[in-house]
Amino acid sequence: MIKIEGVSFSYNRQDDALTDVTLEIKKGSWTSILGHNGSGKSTLSKLMVGLLSPSKGHITIDGLMLNENNLSQIRKKIGIVFQNPDNQFVGVTVKHDIAFGLENQCIPHDEIVKKIMQYAKLVNMEEFLDKEPHQLSGGQKQRVAIAGALAMEQDILILDEATSMLDPEGTLEIIELIKHLNKHLNKTIITITHDLSFAAQSDHLIVLKDGKVILEGLPEEVFQEEELLKSSHLELPFELGLYNEIKRQKPDDKKLLEALWAYNSKM
Amino acid sequence: MGIQFKNVGYAYKGFKKSYDAIKNIDLSIEAQKEFIAIVGHTGSGKSTLVQHMNALLLPNEGHVIVFGQQLPPKKSEKINYLRQKVGLVFQFPEYQLFEETIIKDIMFGPKNFKETAGHALESAKKAATIVGIDESLYEQSPFRISGGQMRRVAVAGILAMEPEILVLDEPTRGLDPKGRTDLMEIFKEIHEKENKTIILITHDMDLVSEYAKRIIVLSDGHIVFDGKKEALFAHPDFNSYHLDYPTPLKILKHLEETIGLPFEPKYDFSSLLEYLKEAKHE
Secondary structure: OEEEEEEEEEOOOOOEEEEEEEEEEOOOOEEEEEEOOOOOHHHHHHHHOOOOOOOEEEEEEOOEEOOHHHHHHHHOOEEEEOOOOOOOOOOOOHHHHHHHHHHHOOOOHHHHHHHHHHHHHHOOOHHHOOOOHHHOOHHHHHHHHHHHHHOOOOOEEEEEOOOOOOOHHHHHHHHHHHHHHHHHOOOEEEEEEOOHHHHOOOOEEEEEEOOEEEEEEOHHHHHHOHHHHHHOOOOOOHHHHHHHHHHHHOOOOHHHHHHHHHHHHHO | OOEEEEEEEEEEEOOOOEEEEEEEEEEEEOOEOOEEEEEOOOOOOHHHHHHOOOOOOOOOEEEEEEOOEEEOOOOOOOOOOHHHHEEEEOOOHHHHOOOOOHHHHHHHHHHOOHHHHOOHHHHHHHHHHHOOOOHHHOOOOOOOOOHHHHHHHHHHHHHOOOOOEEEEEOOOOOOOHHHHHHHHHHHHHHHHHHOEEEEEEOOOHHHHHHHOOEEEEEEOOEEEEEEEHHHHHOOOOHHHHOOOOOHHHHHHHHHHHHHOOOOOOOOOHHHHHHHHHHOOOO
16 A cells, blocks of 8 residues: 655745645555646656655555665565656567566576566567567557566556557557456556546546646546546546536436446446 | 659568568549548558658659659759658657757748748747747747647647648647647648648547548558548448547447437537437437
8 A cells, every 4th residue: 555645746946746645545456647747647656666755745655664765675566667668678679678677686597587488478578579679569668668567576566658659559458458467466556647538447546736636536436527627637538528518418318328328338 | 733642652671671661552632621631550551651742752663743743753853842842740749859949949940941941930930829839938948848838849840831731640649638639629720721731640530530531541551441531431341441430430339229329420529419419219
């Protein structure tokens, strides 16, 4: 469990990028943090992995206080994958890239080889181990990045806009993988996104606006707050917007509303 | 006629063999009033195709004729001016920003063509206004604004060259939903007010459905469909194109199956909403 208590952060000591954020993220959940560009969502993710430290408040992970002394222990619990697949591919080939974190932990060679295979398989990249980054699609590169993070065997994985540069096919690949990690391997997943259709699939939503938490709850609950979402530059997915509009303009047509809602949940 | 492809093929030369990227392409695009979406899988040849439209690539086979200029050209002919006639906005164009200030960056393109060099600043200001970059930002660094604004600056850089035809390669990818709608509305306005032909590469079938009039489907380097949007989505071979239906059509299909609401194609949010408000069902 991640506990964020009264956390503020400022890049320049004048304007807060985050103001007094208090949150809990449950073990084994898939939580999406939503917000417009500049809302503070990436700042929050960097605070959670200790890439930044809060100017006020504190963060605990599984009861362990996040501070400089505990950082190496914290990093064993939580990992992060960033937005741009090209900026985080550090290996010459797929297998070198997955090995990067493991090598830094001085794990014996045999074990590294075993783990590379295991995690390449998990993300469906075992046939690409000797490929170089330019031979891979964006979705494939992003899966390699996830494999590299998974190889560190942390319980919590943050994906910061991990699909926003991918085409629809690449995005689907990542969503399927996230579901698998969450449901079958019991990883706690935190996705940072501005895509509400993507977020709709998670268990819990947190909406940030100008560095503050303005909404929190189940996707169904959060999506009712259309005006608040709009004011935060977030747009409801087409089908949900339509449902809300019909509900407003043709409230007596229960059958139509039911059918539209069924379409939403099918997605 | 704006752009014409006559049996065009292009192959990328690899180390040992070459790879056909596009093959047997025949295509005519009017200089004005068209709004075309080019769709197809990653690797189907979309980007290769559009790079022929302003002579960034020259065909290995066949001919492309752009505003009367035949490509590949005879040795003596200069073809650089075609880059001004057909403005191409690449994917993630903000990565190509480089100047000290926003206005200098927008001016860079027009300064390089004789048609626009004389009034580059004026064109740049006009383009900035079209994309909604405020005058107060002109002297700021293009690297200290948000991603969505950077994208607009990059688009303005192309608009400032006053191209006749605007080609956009995945212009909305990576933008948040508001940024996506805002940018598409800008292109729609350019199309409607100035009658400019817009050619849009995208994976987003909802954008295709809402904005495009004509759709070209590429598969494996070949054109497998070229025609009106309405005809594409009703085409018996649609499934063989491996494309997704746009959301309004998917919803209508679902409503027809579940509550017997008569299927009548709608292509955007507001027309679908209007239809559903009136439609009768079981």
